[in-house]
Amino acid sequence: MSSLGNVEPFVAVPTPREKVAMEYLQSASRILTRSQLRDVVASSHLLQSEFMEIPMNFVDPKEIDIPRHGTKNRYKTILPNPLSRVCLRPKNVTDSLSTYINANYIRGYSGREKAFIATQGPMINTVNDFWQMVWQEDSPVIVMITKLKEKNEKCVLYWPEKRGIYGKVEVLVINVNECDNYTVRNLVLKVRLHGYSYLQSR
Structure with a gap:
């Protein structure tokens, strides 16, 4: 003082x-x-x-200069590192919150930049952001390393049984292979932009 x-x-x-x-x-x-x-x-x-x-x-919330970004974090103390944070393409240029997702790029083997992305388990209000990121980053594989619940909710059910629409991204489950300790789902993503439909397979 x-x-x-x-x-x-x-x-x-x-x-x-x-x-x-x-x-x-x-x-x-x-x-x-x-x-x-x-x-x-x-x-x-x-x-x-x-x-x-x-x-x-540990990241100080003040390091992320986006108002109300806390509404998109599962935990107050687990925030994305600002230096390697994934930024979503904004739906509206004046809405900085639409660029935010709690996710970071990770270097791969031999220092290859942006080889992987680590993100929190999606919440009910961030599922659309998750699928937007998968489409935007052209992610070929999604690996879920948590259960939906471990004492408390770790993740909402963010994939559909057969077909789901998440914002502009449509997710189709082509087939499901149940193994002993894991499940493999083959997905097709579609996005309709400017009257054209684009596809990605997972």
Whole structure:
């Protein structure tokens, strides 16, 4: 506080530890050969201990300059990293919220940029955004690594049984293959733009 009683604006200054963690998250990589990767995966306790050494990537909500973006986050404390955030093409140029989805690009093998996308389990109000992102990014495969419920809801049922329309994206389930521990669905996506229909297969 100043001597006149006015509150000085609070500026968050990262600690040296936070700076080191951020530099690590932005630049760290440990490229493995296929055989090394197989060995690491075979030793799940080593993989778990390495994972636990990765610093947490907490993002201050103020770093995302989009009003009401909190309405599209499942958890208040798990936000997309602004440096690698996926931005949706806006439905309306004046509506910045329509560009927001809680999703980040992830580098792939050999540092290939935007090889993968990680996103939160869709909520009832973000299912359309999810399918818009799948179409926009031309995602060939969707891998769901959570159940719909694990104690609490982790994800709404965001795919249809046979056919569903999510905003401008129509999703058709072509076939379903039930395996022991997972299910494979082959999908076709259609989007109607400017009087033309466009297709993508998944």
